[in-house]
Amino acid sequence: MHDTAQQLIETVTCAHRDKQSLSIHGSGSKSFLRLQDQGKPLSTLQHSGIVAYEPTELVLTVRAGTTIAEAESVLRKNGQMLAFEPPEFNGGTIGGAIASGLSGPRRPWVGAARDFVLGTRIINGKGEDLRLGGQVMKNVAGYDISRLMTGAYGVLGVILEVSIKVLPQPETEVTRVFELSVEKAIRHASELSGVANPISATCWHQNKLMIRLSGTETGVKQASRILGGEPIQDADNFWLSIRNHTHTFFQQGSFWRLSVPPASPHILHDSSEQLIDWGGSQRWLKTEESPENITQKALSAGGYAEQWHAADRANLRHPLQKNIMQIHKKIKQAFDPEYIFNPGTFYNYL
Amino acid sequence: MPSExxxxxxxxxxxxxxxxxxxTSDEALAPYECDGLSAYRQRPLLVALPDTIEQIQATLRTCYDMDIPVVTRGAGTGLSGGALPCKDGVVLSLAKFNKILDIDTQNRTARVQPGVRNLAITEAATPYGLYYAPDPSSQIACSIGGNVAENAGGIHCLKYGLTVHNILSIELLTIDGEPLSVGTQALDHPGFDLLALLTGSEGMLGVIIEITVKLLPKPEIARVLMASFxxxxxxxxxVAAIIGSGIIPGGLEMMDNPAIRAAEDFVHAGYPVDASAILLCELDGTASEVEGQIKTVRHVLAENGATEVRIAGDEQERMAFWAGRKAAFPAVGRLAPDYYxxxxxxxxxxxxxxxxxxxxLSREYGLPVANVFHAGDGNLHPLILYDANQQGQLRLAEKLGAQILELCVAVGGTITGEHGVGMEKIDQMCVQFQATELAQFHAVKDAFDPKRLLNPGKAVPELHRCAELGAMHVHHGQLPHPEIERF
Known part of the structure; x- marks a missing residue:
């Protein structure tokens, strides 16, 4: 539990004055998602601890350096959770979870990291200490800069604190498994998502479709009876392995992440290995196809593609349209006029 | 502006x-001089009613060239004066863009024009067992474009989220008429979260010309409980105990006695008129899920001193319970000539x-206040009763309102949960934010609209305006409500 906000503000103020680039780091668990890593290291790891938490308000305010594990352990004691299941990878922090904006298996049913961010305290590129958003569920005063910070990879500001909406843990969870081809699995998951039922995660890999149900004891039992399939052992660890990429699929080499509309038909028909979660919306592919082809296919499906863990990181970001790129540059200048934060980390022009 | x-x-x-x-005629301009906040009125120079995208672009380009302010308008139901015209400006009405372009039942989305009414989306999706979740009280009339501009909420947003949680992409025109596609048909998009930035930006950053919204499967069943206290x-x-028990109700609303009486008189919902407060708690999901939750909530309500708990026996009674709540504003409106x-x-x-x-405060000012409350998410709607025909009462109501908002900020809340800042709460922004934070908002505005022509004077106050107000807010070096702890 440390409050190092003043030191961080001083460092940024000096860096602004000296036009010194800063590389903002938490635990470093997601550094493989940085396009480049330049500048003097600025660690938020020491700036940690719970600032405020009242379970019945459903709001947790934490300092950026707090680990996801620590935040979750406090929530668990009160029967609550970070519903967007942020990947921890290796010791990830809340600051990193918000800066990367990543979300786990529950995302399509409850929302993403950005959906749970209620407010932030940030340092902008001029060293100003700003409190934006709030600690309440609904707040439309001022532009939604807290959500803009989510997934911006630190290029707009140093996140000092975040207020996050939390949710009760479901009373019970059950996972059922089905033997299905990829085409049938996509269709099945999509059909199930179109009617009311307590699904909270799906994952297809090697002809097995896993479906997790969450809710009340009676509700889940009933849904599970209707759904059919077989029960699986150790389901919690299975979903953790999807969330944290410890599943064998993610263990070797590079792979593509495609974010597409859930019912998009099977995208690649070569010998590629595939893992599909988010009810069909997130598709992880290992394929020999050219980056141009994959990108094009994701685009024509209405989504986009990015390649993780490739040595050259050349396709780590989906390129932005020219006019969107222009507005990104202007927003960058509005927050960080000297371009001191994480230069080249998100896109090489930011 | 000179007639030339x-x-x-x-x-x-x-x-x-x-x-x-x-x-341009006085008569034709009259309906556009205010939005849902009718206490603020201003006739614009001109109202443009385009019916093609090219016409919107041409209007924007012309105004941009000539440095003429533009106020975009949807259905005009907003409650914060966000669509209040500028005297020397153009009102850009998107009312003619009222078509649902596509419903994708497989991916559960609808592509709509900005002038489509909120409820019309749900009506169009109903045959497929789907609906659009955000349901502001004005949903019968308000437009989806306005919902996005204000990040509208509604009764069910504790569980199902606000507008920002329920849209996938928007097509936007910037002030110089250039198109910008934000978002994808998937769950997220590359780059900054411009979708979140633009949602709730009150027409200050661009003009929304198309929206793709998410549709949700209709819950199998919804039951509502009414508890008196x-x-x-x-x-x-x-309310805290229900949430503490691990249940997130589909809706959780509270009304105080004046609001209960007004609603009961108006729609005869069967409300207990002697209760100090009632809670309406809606549970939705699958039948077996809801059954279990009803038991828990019933128990929690009894434990927490509810004097009576009723469960709507059928759909008709459920609708009646909600009818009272949904009609609370007009019902309170019958108690006095005007309400704020x-x-x-x-x-x-x-x-x-x-x-x-x-x-x-209500007793000090001599103006009655009825309260309706989105209790689950802490969003309070005090309705101040006054008579605009009595000299000074509007001003008094505004002053009382300002004090209520400052009180909300003082306890760690915000001046606006879902109606937006608009023109109405512009001064309270100076209470909620520091000068550096307001300057950051202006910098964001300038990234999109450097000439500051879109909806000027709304949403974010100029710093000098706050400086002039400073004397009012900081009295003898003390903030309002010094007795309240700040955090």
């Missing part, structure tokens, strides 16, 4: 729009204190 200037504007616009699409604080405690609706959000634990303080 208007002439030149008209002559340029009439190259792209028909005469019937350009309103002999104190508002007890009702507040019961506030929109603060507070941490729920302060509800008792805040309501007591509002009651004290």
């Amino acid at each position: 200037h208007l002439k030149s504007l008209l002559s340029r616009l009439s190259r792209h729009l028909d005469k019937s699409q350009l309103l 002999d104190g508002v604080e007890r009702a507040g405690d019961a 609706c506030m929109d603060g959000t507070i941490p729920r634990k302060h509800l008792g204190r805040v309501l007591k303080h509002i009651d004290k």
Whole structure:
């Protein structure tokens, strides 16, 4: 539990004055998602601890350096959770979870990291200490800069604190498994998502479709009876392995992440290995196809593609349209006029 | 503006729009002089009613060239004066863009034009067992474009989220008429979260011309419980206890006694008129899920001092319970010639204190206040009753409203939960934010609209305006409500 906000503000103020680039780091668990890593290291790891938490308000305010594990352990004691299941990878922090904006298996049913961010305290590129958003569920005063910070990879500001909406843990969870081809699995998951039922995660890999149900004891039992399939052992660890990429699929080499509309038909028909979660919306592919082809296919499906863990990181970001790129540059200048934060980390022009 | 200037504007616009699409006569302009906040009125220079995207672009380009302010307008139901015209500006009405372009039942999305009514989306999706979740009270009339601009909420947003949680992409025109596609048809998009930045930006950053919204499967069943309490604080405690028990209800609404009486008189919903407060708690999901939750909530309500708990026996009774709540504003409107609706959000634990303080202020000002409350998410709607025909009462109501909002900020809340800042709460922004934070908002505005022509004067106050107000807010070096702890 440390409050190092003043030191961080001083460092940024000096860096602004000296036009010194800063590389903002938490635990470093997601550094493989940085396009480049330049500048003097600025660690938020020491700036940690719970600032405020009242379970019945459903709001947790934490300092950026707090680990996801620590935040979750406090929530668990009160029967609550970070519903967007942020990947921890290796010791990830809340600051990193918000800066990367990543979300786990529950995302399509409850929302993403950005959906749970209620407010932030940030340092902008001029060293100003700003409190934006709030600690309440609904707040439309001022532009939604807290959500803009989510997934911006630190290029707009140093996140000092975040207020996050939390949710009760479901009373019970059950996972059922089905033997299905990829085409049938996509269709099945999509059909199930179109009617009311307590699904909270799906994952297809090697002809097995896993479906997790969450809710009340009676509700889940009933849904599970209707759904059919077989029960699986150790389901919690299975979903953790999807969330944290410890599943064998993610263990070797590079792979593509495609974010597409859930019912998009099977995208690649070569010998590629595939893992599909988010009810069909997130598709992880290992394929020999050219980056141009994959990108094009994701685009024509209405989504986009990015390649993780490739040595050259050349396709780590989906390129932005020219006019969107222009507005990104202007927003960058509005927050960080000297371009001191994480230069080249998100896109090489930011 | 000199008539020469208007002439030149008209002559340029009439190259792209028909005469019937350009309103300038006093009579034609009158319906546009205010939005849902009718206490604020201003006639614009001109109203443009384009019916093609090219016409919107031409209007924007012309105004951009001539440095003429543009106020975009949807259905005009907003409650914060966000669509209040500028005297020397153009009102850009998107009312003609009222088509649902596509419903994708497999991916559960709808692509719509900005002028489509909120409820029309759900009506169009109903045959497929789907619906659009955000349901502001004005959903029968308000437009989806306005919902996005204000990040509209509604009764079910504790569980199903606000507008920002329920849209996938928008097509936007910037002030110079250039198109910008934000978002994808998937769940997220590369780059900054511009979708979140633009949602709730109150028409300050661009003009929304198309939206793709998410549709949700209709819950199998919805049941509603109504609990009576002999104190508002007890009702507040019961809300905390329901949430503490691990249940997120589909809707959780509270009304105080004046609001209960008004609603009962108006729609005969069967409300207990002697109760100090009632809670309406809707549980939705699968039948077996809801059955279990009803048991739990019933138990929690009894434990927390509910004097009576009723469960709507059938769909008709459920609709009647909600009809009272949904009609609360017009019902309260019958108690006095005018009412002024506030929109603060507070941490729920302060509800008792805040309501007591509002009651004290209400007596000080001599203006009655009825309270309806999105209790689950802490969004409070005090309705201040006044008579605009009595000299000074509007001003008094505004002052009382301002004090209520400052109270919300003082307990750690916000001046607006879902109605937006608009023109109405511009001064309270100076209370909620520091100068550096307001300057950051202006910098964001300048990234999109450097000439500051879109909806000027709204949403974010100029710093000098706050400086001038400073004397009012900081009295003898003390902030308002010094007795309240700040965090």
